Amino acid sequence: MDGRLQIFAGNSNPRLAQAIVGVLETPLGRAEVSSWSDGETRVRLEENVRGSDVFVIQSLCTPVNQNIMELLIILDAVKRASAARITAVIPYYAYARQEKKTAGREPISAKLLANLLTTAGADRVLTIDLHAPAIEGFFDIPVDHLRATPILAAHFRRLGLTDFVVVSPDAGAVVRADEFRRRAGGSLAIISKKRPGPEVAEVLEMVGDVAGRDAVIVDDIIATGGTLLQAAELLRERGARRIFAAAVHGVFAGQALERIQASPIEKVFVTDTIPLPEGMCTDKVEVLTVAPLLAEAIMRIHKDLSISALFT
Structure with missing residues (x-):
């Protein structure tokens, strides 16, 4: 040009x-x-x-x-x-x-x-x-x-965690989670879920061991937070030590931020493809720039x- x-x-x-x-x-x-x-x-x-x-x-x-x-x-x-x-x-x-x-x-x-x-x-x-x-x-x-997965993975790697599991919250996110794992380290776990209705997720089972280890849930979008929070609850039940989340697009629709604030998730990493809602409590959310x-x-x-x- x-x-x-x-x-x-x-x-x-x-x-x-x-x-x-x-x-x-x-x-x-x-x-x-x-x-x-x-x-x-x-x-x-x-x-x-x-x-x-x-x-x-x-x-x-x-x-x-x-x-x-x-x-x-x-x-x-x-x-x-x-x-x-x-x-x-x-x-x-x-x-x-x-x-x-x-x-x-x-x-x-x-x-x-x-x-x-x-x-x-x-x-x-x-x-x-x-x-x-x-x-x-x-x-x-x-x-x-x-x-943007490389940006999220590079930031997570800087946290210095040595024993953690990268978790795909559903089958559709496996490729993204595996790329995150290859760049940040750790092993891989996969959660199986089904959707009985629009924006409704139901967890079925998980493949992989998280007991006594840190876990990071990797996805592309956090919308209502339903998938993320169900995955976090399952990880807590399976004995995960600390739970993190990393997603590219933080939509945070409805009461998503409030639900995340009250959840067992320690920190959520998102990018600035979407601005965070004004006046919302975002203590658990860290924004990385693209x-x-x-x-x-x-x-x-x-x-x-x-x-x-x-x-x-």
């Missing part, structure tokens, strides 16, 4: 956006992203982007639909202003758990969102830890799918360098 690098952001995660441009040592693009009196989103770019390589940072967290509309309208504004290339930087991709039909007459919302982003003007997408990697295939444009990772990926995309080299 010959175009200059320009970065804009919506209102979903301004602290992360500022951290990213701080690492890149470039200013955040000036744009008005607000609402009209009737609640409709208003966007106006205050800089010339003609011929530029533009990156738009927006995490699709709560309020989810508002943040999606902000992103779509910013993309449309940038496209109509004749940017040379537009990359949607989406640290947390919403609707990722609705990537398939589980019953008749259901939508595939993750695919719909992919279509909307492409129609709005995105030429490529940069995201972190999609809940279902198959979502990459929903796009007809390039998707750079980053992994800003350097996203900044490096943005610069590599801008210079047409390899992204996969980040994880070798």
